[in-house]
Amino acid sequence: MKRIILxxxxxSLIFVSTFAQKAEYVSAMENAINLLSEVENTENTKQGxxxxxxxxxxxxxxxxxxxxxxxxxxxxxxxxxDADKKDMLLDKADKFLAAAEKLQTNNDEIEVLKAYxxxxxxxxxxxxxxxxxxxxxxxxxxxxxxxxxxxxxAKLLEAQGVYFTPETYGGGKKKSVPLFEEALSKFAKFKPxxxxxxxxxxxxxxxxxxxxx
Numbered sequence: 001m002k003r004i005i006l007x008x009x010x011x012s013l014i015f016v017s018t019f020a021q022k023a024e025y026v027s028a029m030e031n032a033i034n035l036l037s038e039v040e041n042t043e044n045t046k047q048g049x050x051x052x053x054x055x056x057x058x059x060x061x062x063x064x065x066x067x068x069x070x071x072x073x074x075x076x077x078x079x080x081x082d083a084d085k086k087d088m089l090l091d092k093a094d095k096f097l098a099a100a101e102k103l104q105t106n107n108d109e110i111e112v113l114k115a116y117x118x119x120x121x122x123x124x125x126x127x128x129x130x131x132x133x134x135x136x137x138x139x140x141x142x143x144x145x146x147x148x149x150x151x152x153x154a155k156l157l158e159a160q161g162v163y164f165t166p167e168t169y170g171g172g173k174k175k176s177v178p179l180f181e182e183a184l185s186k187f188a189k190f191k192p193x194x195x196x197x198x199x200x201x202x203x204x205x206x207x208x209x210x211x212x213x
Contacts, residue, residue, distance in 0.1 A: 028055055029064065029196040036072045037200070042079050048072050056096070063107075064196055066100035069093075070113060071200065074120050086124050093117050108147035109198040112154050115140030119157065137161065152186035153201045159183050163208055173212040180209040 032055065035048030049072040056065035073093035077086040094117060101110050118136035122129045137157070144154040159179035165171020183205045192199040 025055070025059060025062070026194075026196060029068070032065075033068055033196060036068060036075065042076065045072055045076055049076070056099070061103065063100040063103035066096045066103070067110065067113065067198065068196075070096040070100065070117065071198075074113075074117050077120050077124070083124050086120070090117055090121055093120075106147060108144040108151045108154070111140050111144035111147060112151060112157065112198075113140075115144070115154075115157050119161070150186055150189065152183050152190050152205075153198065155179060155183035155186055156201045156205050159205070160208065163212070177209065177212050180205055180212070184209070 028051065032048045032051040035044045035051070038044045049069055052065045052069040052072065056062070056069060059065060070093040073089045073096065077089050080086050080089065097110065097113055097117065101107070104110060115137045118133045118140060122133040122137065141154050141158055144151050148154075159176050159182075162171045162179055163173055163176035167175075184202070187202040187205060190199075
């Protein structure tokens with residue numbers, strides 16, 4: 001009986017310790033993700049990315065730190081003015097996303113982020129890069145839709161693609177309206193798997209839709 005009690009006590013200690021570590025991990029992730037959500041604040045985004053890099057190193061079995069680091073690095077390119085520095089940030093984002101995909105295969109959110117990064121690559125020099133990276137955007141979204149047709153971020157990126165495509169090439173603000181509306185409908189129904197799961201994009205969808213008027 002004494003041995004059984006000792007075993008139960010030992011297992012309880014392991015459970016409590018594991019739970020505490022998990023709670024600490026989630027708290028650290030929430031803090032870093034909150035910094036990323038302030039897209040306009042470059043310093044906060046950089047700080048969030050740095051935190052996520054440290055979390056990814058400390059939690060090598062978790063895919064979300066790598067995912068969010070890749071997302072944050074991609075966002076930094078939209079405030080950077082030097083093309084070479086943009087590409088350096090995106091090179092780093094690609095490495096983090098590859099690490100996330102090794103831990104989490106066949107994931108629609110990862111496919112969406114592939115499209116997001118490819119779109120950022122194209123935005124560096126649209127006229128020179130659309131042929132190379134336009135296909136990567138389409139492939140990422142196609143794969144995301146196959147895995148989860150209701151992913152709102154996939155529809156957001158599709159809408160953005162139409163929004164920023166000139167009317168002479170079949171795009172334009174007016175054509176993007178129904179796509180943004182569909183994206184927002186999907187956002188209204190979307191429930192993230194946890195407080196640290198991918199949940200970005202709704203604010204951008206609302207803002208871009210407001211610019212179509």
